[in-house]
Amino acid sequence: MITLTQIDTSLYLSSRKNQGTGSSTLGKDDFLKILMTQLQNQSPSDPMKDKEFISQMATFSSLEQMMSISGSVDKLVQQQAHTPVVEYSHLIGKEVEYKTKNDNGEIQTEGSGTVSGIAAGQDGTEIILQNEKRIPVHSIIEVRDSES
Numbered sequence: 560m561i562t563l564t565q566i567d568t569s570l571y572l573s574s575r576k577n578q579g580t581g582s583s584t585l586g587k588d589d590f591l592k593i594l595m596t597q598l599q600n601q602s603p604s605d606p607m608k609d610k611e612f613i614s615q616m617a618t619f620s621s622l623e624q625m626m627s628i629s630g631s632v633d634k635l636v637q638q639q640a641h642t643p644v645v646e647y648s649h650l651i652g653k654e655v656e657y658k659t660k661n662d663n664g665e666i667q668t669e670g671s672g673t674v675s676g677i678a679a680g681q682d683g684t685e686i687i688l689q690n691e692k693r694i695p696v697h698s699i700i701e702v703r704d705s706e707s
Contacts (some may be wrong), residue, residue: 674687
């Protein structure tokens, strides 16, 4: 007869680290694997009902469509990031007047210059004047043809 005098605490489930290496989200391939495993392991005396199978296939179809929409939305967001720069490109070569305000809402500077470029800044789209000064687009108060 074997007598145990001590319990090995390293064998407790709570002390074991999670050994999963997969993703926390399920994709369409994972869904198909689960469905195929379910079909292979169903009881011959009680097979999956038609309604259940159709329901699961509809769920798969919905999942596939949502993944497609998600990819399309990602592409759209990437394209929209460049839109403001293109939108204001017609200002290049134009003379602009601008006002900037301080944190109290008081006019800090007022000036004018010829636009040489457009850039995406930290606070939105900016115009670049010929003297390399950058002005937020929302600070422009007047645009006119350059008198060069």
